[in-house]
Amino acid sequence: MTELTGKTALVTGSVQGIGLSIATCLAKAGARVALHGLATPEQAAEAVAAVKGAGAPEAKFFDADIRDIAAVDAMMQAVAEWGGADILVNNAGIQKTASYAELDAATWDAIIGVNLSGAFHTMRHALPVMAERGYGRVINIASVHGLVASVNKAPYVASKFGLVGMSKVAALEYAAAGTKAKGGVTVNCIAPGWTETVLIEPQVAARAALHGGDRDLGIADLLAEKQPTKRTSNPSEIGELALWLCNPVAHNVTGTTIPVDGGWTAQ
Structure with a gap:
């Protein structure tokens, strides 16, 4: 387990699914966790309790519409006042499947x-501070659709391809920051x-309808x-990979996109 005591992590879109699993994994390693999402007070409180229960010495919920630049600026300022993000995980994402004719x-x-601009605005705040500290991790949750395309997903695929490209630029700009001992500043995509998240439920339902x-069967x-592999991934598997990327030994893993896709993009 990576030792993250004294580190603060901001995980966007973290009240459920992959985001909450990542936040929980980082909490188990001792990180303070800033949670984020569009949630009811009850949902936010449940997420904070789950992360604290996993081991976070502190956890706090930040409510910001990631599409609103002013709201993101305010959130990043509030996180900076809370201790600043040593680790930034851009997980907030939305999807709608529709053809060009329907979009x-x-x-x-x-x-x-949400998927692209929101990540850019969190990164432009976080990366300079990470460079000053000599340690920083940006982990952007992309998708296989940042590497290959599928029909009826034009804006989603565009956003995820953009996220992969944007992450490579940031990785290059901050490649020399920090030292091996401190861990440096890295930017990667998963x-x-x-x-198994709610994001795929509409597609599951559509396929299930074809099978009564x-x-x-869907x-x-x-x-x-x-x-x-014909196996789905559990969100906790994504969390464990994100945790490993936070380890100082991963100082030379930067500018990469790591698929967790059962061989999908190997075809």
């Missing part, structure tokens, strides 16, 4: 705003394939089409 400008703007409403249909 509208509002859907495009929303998906790009690219999950089919993972059988959810298990999932099997999705996996057979794309993911050679």
